[in-house]
Amino acid sequence: MSLLPFCEWLASTRGSIALHESLYMYPLVESAHVLTLCLFVGMAVMLDLRLLGFTLRRVPVSDVLSRLGPWMAVGFATMVVTGLLLFYAIPVRSYQNIFFRLKMITLVLAGLNAWVFQMTVRRRLATWDRDASPPRAARMAGAVSLLLWAVIIVSGRMIAYNWFDCDKQPQPWIVNRAAGCVVAAR
Amino acid sequence: MSLLPFFQWCEASSVSRAISTSPWAFAVIESVHLLGLAAIGGAVLLVDLRMLGLGLRRQTIAEVARDAQPWLVGSLVVMLSTGIPLFLSEPIKCYYSTPFWVKMTCLLLAITFTFTVRRKVTMADALRVRPIWYKLVAVASLALWFGVGASGRWIGFSG
Numbered sequence: 001m002s003l004l005p006f007c008e009w010l011a012s013t014r015g016s017i018a019l020h021e022s023l024y025m026y027p028l029v030e031s032a033h034v035l036t037l038c039l040f041v042g043m044a045v046m047l048d049l050r051l052l053g054f055t056l057r058r059v060p061v062s063d064v065l066s067r068l069g070p071w072m073a074v075g076f077a078t079m080v081v082t083g084l085l086l087f088y089a090i091p092v093r094s095y096q097n098i099f100f101r102l103k104m105i106t107l108v109l110a111g112l113n114a115w116v117f118q119m120t121v122r123r124r125l126a127t128w129d130r131d132a133s134p135p136r137a138a139r140m141a142g143a144v145s146l147l148l149w150a151v152i153i154v155s156g157r158m159i160a161y162n163w164f165d166c167d168k169q170p171q172p173w174i175v176n177r178a179a180g181c182v183v184a185a186r
Numbered sequence: 187m188s189l190l191p192f193f194q195w196c197e198a199s200s201v202s203r204a205i206s207t208s209p210w211a212f213a214v215i216e217s218v219h220l221l222g223l224a225a226i227g228g229a230v231l232l233v234d235l236r237m238l239g240l241g242l243r244r245q246t247i248a249e250v251a252r253d254a255q256p257w258l259v260g261s262l263v264v265m266l267s268t269g270i271p272l273f274l275s276e277p278i279k280c281y282y283s284t285p286f287w288v289k290m291t292c293l294l295l296a297i298t299f300t301f302t303v304r305r306k307v308t309m310a311d312a313l314r315v316r317p318i319w320y321k322l323v324a325v326a327s328l329a330l331w332f333g334v335g336a337s338g339r340w341i342g343f344s345g
Binding site for chain 2: 063
């Protein structure tokens with residue numbers, strides 16, 4: 001099943017065209033998306049570094065989670081809203097962009113990593129809350145999170161480049177396949 | 187005295203040509219610049235929020251500031267060492283870009299402020315600092331760094 005028809009319909013809506021063609025709205029939304037990195041990923045990085053035992057070593061992990069959690073939630077909500085708007089402005093090209101696809105997959109993986117952390121080692125938080133260097137499973141969660149957010153940031157930035165866009169043919173078949181390009185058979 | 191000759195000299199340098207003619211160098215360097223942004227954002231916000239009485243409130247300001255310090259310095263090093271090549275890829279464009287000059291001004295003020303006033307206030311004995319000073323320092327720090335980030339993003343939109 002392809003989401004392409006949905007994206008094409010979305011691109012034809014008035015709001016999408018208006019945002020795409022706006023002089024200031026699109027750059028403002030994009031700036032908000034980028035600068036919110038500082039809040040959301042910034043806080044996530046400090047939490048991950050705490051899980052790795054690299055910083056805030058004398059601060060209980062429960063403190064970091066409960067005191068930084070709300071800020072991360074606000075940051076994440078802003079990221080999602082501005083991100084959806086950015087997609088809404090350029091649906092078809094984003095959908096057929098390999099970096100966008102990589103970013104979406106990595107976002108799901110980051111969510112899974114957080115979920116596994118919640119379901120496993122966080123359940124036992126009381127036993128290691130004050131450890132300067134948390135147990136292996138917690139350190140793993142922190143390291144995997146750092147790596148995934150780095151991939152998300154880099155692939156997000158790369159969406160702007162048109163190296164592998166569907167309208168730049170010929171491309172290797174694997175690129176067309178990964179981007180979901182509809183290429184006329186020759 | 188005009189700085190234009192210096193910018194022209196930068197533009198003619200081999201490093202500048204190498205970055206601006208490479209199809210991917212700018213993209214790669216800018217990606218690392220963004221990774222640094224996330225890290226420096228965390229290191230700055232953690233302490234500024236604490237000074238505003240938010241975030242890690244159960245720890246002392248000095249404690250939070252001490253823990254954040256190496257990450258602040260480290261991410262700043264990443265930002266500068268990627269920011270300089272980004273500038274070198276298009277010095278003349280930067281010279282005629284208002285957001286570039288706004289960013290450089292904010293950056294100079296932010297770095298100076300962070301490593302003098304802010305450092306002194308965060309590391310001081312909490313009993314000897316009037317609470318209003320923490321708030322003022324935090325707001326000034328947030329405003330300066332926001333200025334750096336916002337005008338930095340705007341360099342890419344102009345011209």
